[in-house]
Amino acid sequence: MPASPMPPEPPQTLDNPARRTLLKGGVGAVAALGLMPLIPVARASLDTLPDYVAWKRQQDLILHGRETIETQRGAIRSGVVTPSRTLFVRNNLPAPDPSINDDPDAWEVAIEGVNNPRNLTVAELKRMNVTSVASVLQCSGNGRAFFPHGASGTQWTVGAAGCVVWTGVPLKHVIDELGGPADGVRFLTGTGGEEIPEGLDPKDIMVERSVPLEAMETALLAWEMNDEPLDLAHGGPLRLVIPGYYGVNNVKYVKRVALTEEETEARIQTSGYRIREVGVGGSPDQPSMWEMNVKSWVTLPLESAHEGRNLIYGVAFGGTRNVDRVEVSLDGGESWQDAELIGPDLGPYAWRPFVLATELSPGDYRIVSRATDEDGNSQPRERYENERGYLHNGWEDHGVTVTVA
Ligand SMILES: Nc1nc2c(c(=O)[nH]1)N[C@H]1C(S)=C(S)[C@@H](COP(=O)(O)O)O[C@H]1N2
Numbered sequence: 001m002p003a004s005p006m007p008p009e010p011p012q013t014l015d016n017p018a019r020r021t022l023l024k025g026g027v028g029a030v031a032a033l034g035l036m037p038l039i040p041v042a043r044a045s046l047d048t049l050p051d052y053v054a055w056k057r058q059q060d061l062i063l064h065g066r067e068t069i070e071t072q073r074g075a076i077r078s079g080v081v082t083p084s085r086t087l088f089v090r091n092n093l094p095a096p097d098p099s100i101n102d103d104p105d106a107w108e109v110a111i112e113g114v115n116n117p118r119n120l121t122v123a124e125l126k127r128m129n130v131t132s133v134a135s136v137l138q139c140s141g142n143g144r145a146f147f148p149h150g151a152s153g154t155q156w157t158v159g160a161a162g163c164v165v166w167t168g169v170p171l172k173h174v175i176d177e178l179g180g181p182a183d184g185v186r187f188l189t190g191t192g193g194e195e196i197p198e199g200l201d202p203k204d205i206m207v208e209r210s211v212p213l214e215a216m217e218t219a220l221l222a223w224e225m226n227d228e229p230l231d232l233a234h235g236g237p238l239r240l241v242i243p244g245y246y247g248v249n250n251v252k253y254v255k256r257v258a259l260t261e262e263e264t265e266a267r268i269q270t271s272g273y274r275i276r277e278v279g280v281g282g283s284p285d286q287p288s289m290w291e292m293n294v295k296s297w298v299t300l301p302l303e304s305a306h307e308g309r310n311l312i313y314g315v316a317f318g319g320t321r322n323v324d325r326v327e328v329s330l331d332g333g334e335s336w337q338d339a340e341l342i343g344p345d346l347g348p349y350a351w352r353p354f355v356l357a358t359e360l361s362p363g364d365y366r367i368v369s370r371a372t373d374e375d376g377n378s379q380p381r382e383r384y385e386n387e388r389g390y391l392h393n394g395w396e397d398h399g400v401t402v403t404v405a
């Protein structure tokens with residue numbers, strides 16, 4: 001159980017599911033929201049999976065809302081790759097109509113900011129080249145529930161993350177085929193294929209993200225996830241994947257990929273996903289949620305354990321860097337033991353399951369884990385307090401309290 005109490009219901013913001021209920025309620029309601037003080041709206045409770053994710057395994061999931069579904073901590077166990085049916089879902093806007101996946105090969109993406117810009121269909125991309133990469137997909141707000149100030153947004157604990165295998169064409173290959181980057185470009189910008197309701201300023205709600213140009217070296221245009229055609233829920237027919245970068249940069253149903261001189265002016269970039277002190281508004285001069293930091297958490301046991309030998313499981317990753325070491329403490333960080341990394345090493349962007357075998361006698365244990373990446377960066381003890389509850393990798397909050405009877 002988390003040590004900190006759950007904060008109260010957050011105020012309405014762009015990435016709060018309740019606001020999207022309003023989106024469906026009509027343009028008037030949304031337009032009004034933009035101008036007026038934020039009005040509290042009751043959040044519809046959800047007890048079954050919405051249709052678009054009805055194929056998922058409900059017992060592995062926590063339903064925060066229609067567009068925000070978290071993986072249960074215990075569902076990961078010692079998992080190398082997160083099964084698609086167990087993977088979290090996070091939509092800033094309702095997903096496009098499922099019919100976009102009737103003929104996925106016909107989906108078109110505009111490639112801009114290259115010397116020979118053009119539209120390419122998924123069928124054409126599939127003939128260019130193919131590779132696979134394992135990468136952790138993690139929402140910037142994973143761990144937000146542990147912030148005592150009540151950071152607004154979905155109250156994720158540890159389950160807005162999974163490790164998945166993406167298959168698609170290296171973006172670098174596509175760019176080279178189209179004559180290479182145009183002069184002066186500095187960012188890689190991806191645009192989501194959602195419909196923007198009429199009457200709204202697209203900039204206010206569109207999912208369009210920019211990352212530094214260097215990300216183009218490792219990015220993928222992916223049409224498969226975990227060896228299956230990419231489902232609508234995870235961005236099918238085509239997704240821009242930026243390995244090692246926070247979830248939001250991995251644009252689903254991508255319809256445009258542009259090398260640009262400037263970052264996009266979409267609100268999700270200019271004021272959204274920016275790190276700032278509690279109480280401060282978002283602005284473009286603050287750090288953007290790009291590369292992920294080193295992080296780990298225990299996945300088993302969660303509440304109770306047996307007397308005698310136990311295996312403590314968890315997962316650890318280093319964003320764009322390999323994990324070098326994971327330590328586990330059974331006494332809330334007083335003393336540490338090295339855990340063993342298990343399973344195949346799927347590369348720097350993947351997570352590594354870890355295990356520690358230990359004897360436990362009756363009592364209460366505060367079990368925490370601390371990962372260190374190959375550059376020597378270790379998880380800090382504390383969270384870094386910030387308005388929206390982003391990039392939490394503090395080991396203390398992420399521990400579990402386990403009773404051995
Ligand atoms: N087009 C589009 N891409 C998107 C989003 C979105 O709402 N629309 N949400 C982003 C966010 S905030 C996250 S955390 C991840 C979640 O990916 P998943 O739903 O496949 O788990 O997708 C990102 N890509």
Ligand SMILES: [Mo]
Nearest residue numbers: 139140247248
């Ligand atoms: Mo996210």
